[in-house]
Amino acid sequence: MPYGANSVHSCPFCTRNIGHLSARLMGLAKAPKLIKLKYSISVIVIYYFFQIMPKLDKILDILDKELSKDVNGIKNNALWALCPVIKNYPHDDDRLMKYTKKLEAILMTQSLDQGTAINAAMALTHLGARWPDDMVPTILKDEVFSILCALMQQQFPRELEKAAIFKNLCSIVKPNARELSRDAATQLCIAAAILDVHDEELTKALKTVLRDVRSAQGGNGWSKVSQQIGNQMAYSLRKRYKLY
Numbered sequence: 001m002p003y004g005a006n007s008v009h010s011c012p013f014c015t016r017n018i019g020h021l022s023a024r025l026m027g028l029a030k031a032p033k034l035i036k037l038k039y040s041i042s043v044i045v046i047y048y049f050f051q052i053m054p055k056l057d058k059i060l061d062i063l064d065k066e067l068s069k070d071v072n073g074i075k076n077n078a079l080w081a082l083c084p085v086i087k088n089y090p091h092d093d094d095r096l097m098k099y100t101k102k103l104e105a106i107l108m109t110q111s112l113d114q115g116t117a118i119n120a121a122m123a124l125t126h127l128g129a130r131w132p133d134d135m136v137p138t139i140l141k142d143e144v145f146s147i148l149c150a151l152m153q154q155q156f157p158r159e160l161e162k163a164a165i166f167k168n169l170c171s172i173v174k175p176n177a178r179e180l181s182r183d184a185a186t187q188l189c190i191a192a193a194i195l196d197v198h199d200e201e202l203t204k205a206l207k208t209v210l211r212d213v214r215s216a217q218g219g220n221g222w223s224k225v226s227q228q229i230g231n232q233m234a235y236s237l238r239k240r241y242k243l244y
Contacts, residue, residue: 079119086126125168149187170205177212193237207241
């Protein structure tokens with residue numbers, strides 16, 4: 001269920017503006033321009049996702065335009081709205097897969113603010129969790145995977161978002177551990193060792209994934225990974241995930 005769906009009736013902003021957005025989506029009338037339109041689309045998608053599901057294609061048309069902008073957080077809010085669409089879109093077609101290159105490009109942007117990076121990573125890893133075979137070449141690419149792991153090494157405003165992204169990464173890496181380069185394995189180990197999220201499901205997933213990565217790297221490769229992350233972090237990793 002999309003974030004905030006349980007609070008659908010507690011969002012007065014949505015209640016005031018759902019009619020305007022519906023008119024815009026339905027093409028029945030020119031809806032009055034909302035002062036905070038960049039927020040209204042994202043917030044309404046989050047809170048009213050299942051009500052507006054029949055018009056998802058039109059919503060995606062709007063988000064396509066918003067993602068091409070970079071003004072006053074418009075792109076960030078479009079990414080925020082895109083996440084539940086990717087997770088719950090009812091059709092398995094190419095409409096969502098076309099966002100792969102755009103999301104990769106956003107993540108690769110220099111000096112990207114954390115909020116935008118989090119939402120881009122969430123959207124990209126949701127794609128990866130839903131269509132792993134198609135997304136492995138992109139997400140396990142060294143440059144992309146390093147950025148995702150570096151993001152996992154940061155402190156998040158909301159732990160739930162970090163946990164969700166990391167769980168997505170685990171679901172992608174687990175069957176593809178042999179595809180990870182040594183540098184990528186090192187970055188994953190650092191992120192796991194310093195994880196500041198208390199989530200039993202994530203800890204369990206990381207324990208399994210790290211064992212698969214250790215096996216894929218082989219004894220010599222794993223020793224080199226341990227050397228790269230340093231003795232203290234290697235000890236923390238072994239103790240926390242029982243990698244004995």
